[in-house]
Amino acid sequence: MRSFLAWFLTAAALVACGDDGGSTDPDAAPIDAAIVDADPTDAGFVAPTLLSETGLYSDIGTKAIAAGVIEYAPRWELWSDAAVKRRWIQLPAGTQIDTSDMDFWSFPTGTKFWKEFSRGGARIETRLLQKIGTIDDVSSWHMVAFQWDLAETDATAVPGGVVDDTGVNDIPDRAKCRQCHGPTRNPAIVLGFQALQLDHDAPANGLDLAQLVAADTLTVEPTADGNGVFFPFPVETGTPVVLPAVGYLHANCGGCHNHRSEVAMNTVPLQLRLRTESTYRTTWAATPTYSTVVNVPVTLVSSTGSHLVKPMDTAESEIFLRMDTVLGFKMPPVGREQIDPAAVAAVQLWINVLPVN
Numbered sequence: 001m002r003s004f005l006a007w008f009l010t011a012a013a014l015v016a017c018g019d020d021g022g023s024t025d026p027d028a029a030p031i032d033a034a035i036v037d038a039d040p041t042d043a044g045f046v047a048p049t050l051l052s053e054t055g056l057y058s059d060i061g062t063k064a065i066a067a068g069v070i071e072y073a074p075r076w077e078l079w080s081d082a083a084v085k086r087r088w089i090q091l092p093a094g095t096q097i098d099t100s101d102m103d104f105w106s107f108p109t110g111t112k113f114w115k116e117f118s119r120g121g122a123r124i125e126t127r128l129l130q131k132i133g134t135i136d137d138v139s140s141w142h143m144v145a146f147q148w149d150l151a152e153t154d155a156t157a158v159p160g161g162v163v164d165d166t167g168v169n170d171i172p173d174r175a176k177c178r179q180c181h182g183p184t185r186n187p188a189i190v191l192g193f194q195a196l197q198l199d200h201d202a203p204a205n206g207l208d209l210a211q212l213v214a215a216d217t218l219t220v221e222p223t224a225d226g227n228g229v230f231f232p233f234p235v236e237t238g239t240p241v242v243l244p245a246v247g248y249l250h251a252n253c254g255g256c257h258n259h260r261s262e263v264a265m266n267t268v269p270l271q272l273r274l275r276t277e278s279t280y281r282t283t284w285a286a287t288p289t290y291s292t293v294v295n296v297p298v299t300l301v302s303s304t305g306s307h308l309v310k311p312m313d314t315a316e317s318e319i320f321l322r323m324d325t326v327l328g329f330k331m332p333p334v335g336r337e338q339i340d341p342a343a344v345a346a347v348q349l350w351i352n353v354l355p356v357n
C-alpha cells in the first residue's frame with residue numbers, strides 16, 4: 001500500500017497526445033494485415049527512438065526506475081519462450097482507470113506500460129504501450145519494442161522488429177503487437193493489467209487489485225469477499241488442477257479468444273478468457289472455457305483433433321495439440337517459438353480429470 005500511495009503523490013503529469021507517425025509496417029503478418037497506423041492527427045506526439053526517452057528510468061545507467069512508475073506482475077503470465085519478464089505501469093497523476101466494463105478496462109490518456117525481456121541475465125528488449133489518444137483503438141496506442149545494446153546502456157526503437165536466426169530472440173514488429181494488442185482481439189488493448197490478473201495477494205506488497213481499490217484508482221470498485229478475493233472461482237480440494245489450466249489459457253489465449261473478439265465471434269467458437277461476472281464463475285461449467293470448449297467440435301479444416309477439448313483424450317483435444325507443437329497451426333500463432341512444457345503438462349492434467357459424459 002505504501003509504495004502505491006507514494007506513486008500517486010509523486011507521479012508526474014504527462015501530456016502526450018495524437019498519433020505516432022502514420023507509417024505502415026512492411027512485414028505485416030497475415031492476421032490483421034489491414035491494420036496500419038491511422039494518419040497523424042497530432043504532430044505534437046514524437047515517437048521516442050530511445051528507451052531512455054520514455055520515462056521508465058530516472059537513470060538508465062544505474063537502471064533506477066523513475067518516480068511514479070510502479071512494477072507489477074499478472075498472476076498468470078504469457079509464455080515467451082522462457083524469457084524472464086518485468087512489467088511497469090505509469091498512470092498520469094490524479095487519473096482513474098475506467099472500470100465500468102470490469103472485464104475490459106479503459107486507461108486514461110497518457111498511461112504507459114513497459115515490459116522487459118531478459119535471457120540468461122541479459123536484457124534483450126523492452127516493449128512500450130503508451131496511450132496517446134482518447135479511444136481504445138490502434139491510433140490511440142503507441143506500440144513499439146526497444147532493443148538493448150550489448151552493454152545495456154540504452155535500447156533503440158525497432159518498429160520493424162528484429163529477426164534473430166538463432167531462434168527465440170525475435171522482436172515483434174508493430175503489426176505483430178497488434179495481432180494480440182488490437183481492438184479486434186481485445187477492446188482493452190492492454191492484456192495483462194486487468195481485474196482477474198490482479199486479483200491475487202501480490203508478493204512483497206506488490207501492486208494488486210486490493211491496492212488499486214484502496215487508492216481510489218478505479219471508477220467502478222469491485223468488493224472483496226471475507227478472504228480478500230474479489231472474483232472467486234470454485235474452491236478445489238487438494239492441489240488445484242482446474243484453475244492453473246484455465247488461468248494459463250486465460251492469459252495466453254484469452255487475449256484473442258474472448259467474447260468481445262472478432263476471432264471468437266466470427267471464426268472459431270472458443271472463448272478462453274475468464275469473466276468477472278458471477279454467473280460465469282459460480283461453477284466451472286459456467287466458465288466460457290468449459291461452455292465453449294469442452295465437448296465442442298472443432299470448426300477449422302486445419303484442426304486435426306475432433307473437439308476443442310475432449311475429456312480424458314488429449315489426442316483429440318485441439319487446444320492441447322496446438323499448444324504442444326511449433327508447427328504452423330501452433331497457438332498462439334505469434335510470439336512463441338518453443339513449447340511451454342509446464343503449461344502442456346498442466347493442461348493435460350486438467351483434460352485428464354474432466355468427466356466423460
Ligand code: HEC
Pocket residue numbers: 074076077078079087113114115127128129143144145171172173174176177178179180181189190191192193251252255332334335336
Ligand atoms: C502473442 C501475443 C502478443 C504479442 C505479439 C505482443 N504482446 Fe504484449 N502482451 C501480451 C500478453 C498476453 C500480455 C499480458 C501478459 C503478460 O504480461 O505476461 C502482454 C503484455 C504487454 C505489456 C504490459 C501491459 C499489458 O498489456 O498487460 C506491454 C507493454 C506489451 N505487452 C507490449 C507489447 C508490444 C510493444 C508488442 C510488439 C512489439 C507486443 N506487446 C507484442 C501478448 C502479446
Ligand code: HEC
Pocket residue numbers: 031179180185249252253254255256257263267268269270297298299300301302303308318319320322323331332333334
Ligand atoms: C494472436 C491471437 C491468438 C491467440 C493469442 C491465440 N489464438 Fe487460437 N486462433 C487464432 C486465430 C486467428 C484462429 C483461427 C485461424 C487460424 O487457425 O489461424 C485460431 C484458432 C484456434 C483453434 C482452432 C479452433 C477450431 O474450431 O478449429 C484453437 C483450438 C485455438 N486457436 C486455440 C488456442 C489456444 C489454446 C491458445 C493459447 C495457448 C490460442 N489459441 C491463442 C488466434 C489466436
